[in-house]
Amino acid sequence: MSTLYIVATPIGNLEDISERARKVLSEVSYIACEDTRTSGVLLNHLGIEAQTFSFHAHNEHQKVEHVLNILDARQHVAIISDAGMPGISDPGFLAVRAAHKAGHTVSVIPGPDAATTALVASGLPCDKYVYEGFLPQKKGRQKQLKQLVDEERSIILYESPYRLKKLLGELRKYMGDHRMAAVCRELTKKFEEVVRGSLKHVSDTFELRDEIKGEIVVVIAPKSYSE
Numbered sequence: 665m666s667t668l669y670i671v672a673t674p675i676g677n678l679e680d681i682s683e684r685a686r687k688v689l690s691e692v693s694y695i696a697c698e699d700t701r702t703s704g705v706l707l708n709h710l711g712i713e714a715q716t717f718s719f720h721a722h723n724e725h726q727k728v729e730h731v732l733n734i735l736d737a738r739q740h741v742a743i744i745s746d747a748g749m750p751g752i753s754d755p756g757f758l759a760v761r762a763a764h765k766a767g768h769t770v771s772v773i774p775g776p777d778a779a780t781t782a783l784v785a786s787g788l789p790c791d792k793y794v795y796e797g798f799l800p801q802k803k804g805r806q807k808q809l810k811q812l813v814d815e816e817r818s819i820i821l822y823e824s825p826y827r828l829k830k831l832l833g834e835l836r837k838y839m840g841d842h843r844m845a846a847v848c849r850e851l852t853k854k855f856e857e858v859v860r861g862s863l864k865h866v867s868d869t870f871e872l873r874d875e876i877k878g879e880i881v882v883v884i885a886p887k888s889y890s891e
């Protein structure tokens with residue numbers, strides 16, 4: 665029986681790789697990587713010389729067939745993304761679905777993801793949350809923002825540093841100055857930072873900066889939450 669492994673990898677700090685992830689990646693015949701060069705750095709660091717192939721948003725449909733062929737040939741394959749958990753705003757879901765349907769075993773090796781790391785770091789309620797990933801950049805963006813206004817769970821959004829100021833402005837416009845939020849930047853990395861407070865405070869803080877760098881998760885508190 666062959667297995668499709670979905671392996672979480674670090675979101676910044678390479679020491680966050682798990683022992684199990686290391687073991688699985690060193691034992692599989694093939695590793696499907698979102699970007700073979702990016703993952704090459706991690707695999708080099710781990711001393712792993714497995715065969716890799718690219719598996720990204722633009723070739724995912726076609727490469728799922730390749731993954732199934734490997735599994736049909738009774739060989740194990742792992743999927744890793746550039747960072748964190750495959751399938752979470754990254755390729756993975758299609759292959760997992762296809763492997764289940766074809767009767768193969770799927771095994772997820774848990775580990776870091778930016779969403780739950782940010783949620784906990786935010787100091788906002790963690791008991792109920794909704795993961796929205798990246799909002800659409802154009803069509804449907806305003807509609808989705810409006811739908812989130814009355815949300816009574818913490819909301820997790822991914823955003824690029826170039827669009828952070830715009831996003832915070834929009835959140836303020838729809839949700840008001842007083843809604844609590846946190847911007848979690850460069851988690852697990854050298855310049856890790858959490859800017860937390862009212863949307864007014866968080867937005868004003870970033871408006872004062874000329875350049876915003878790094879990877880960002882925005883967490884917004886439930887509508888009725890106050891402190």
Ligand code: SAM
Nearest residue numbers: 675748749753754777778822823850851879880
């Ligand atoms: N699969 C990943 C996961 O498990 O979180 C997410 C991949 S998604 C393409 C990349 C986005 O995740 C970034 O734009 C950023 O919003 C978030 N992200 C990834 N690493 C991060 C980090 N170290 N700090 C903050 N946000 C991060």
